[in-house]
Amino acid sequence: MAYYVACWTEDDGVYARGHSHLVVRDAMNCLVRDGGSFIRAYDAGVFRSLTHRELIDFLEALQEMPLELAQ
Numbered sequence: 001m002a003y004y005v006a007c008w009t010e011d012d013g014v015y016a017r018g019h020s021h022l023v024v025r026d027a028m029n030c031l032v033r034d035g036g037s038f039i040r041a042y043d044a045g046v047f048r049s050l051t052h053r054e055l056i057d058f059l060e061a062l063q064e065m066p067l068e069l070a071q
């Protein structure tokens, strides 16, 4: 079972928001508008990049996001 979190980078590393979501789409509501954040999966105790299937979910959800959020 994987969870999804909105993350962002600072000079000293990658940070994740303090809560996780069951689906990529829900985590996208936590993205920051400046474009500096992204989604990672938390799976079996470690953070990892999205799989190809999860990336497709991300891209499909991105199309449906309100324009003011997607900018």
Ligand SMILES: [Zn+2]
Binding pocket: 006, 017, 019, 020, 021, 026, 027, 029, 030
């Ligand atoms: Zn969240």
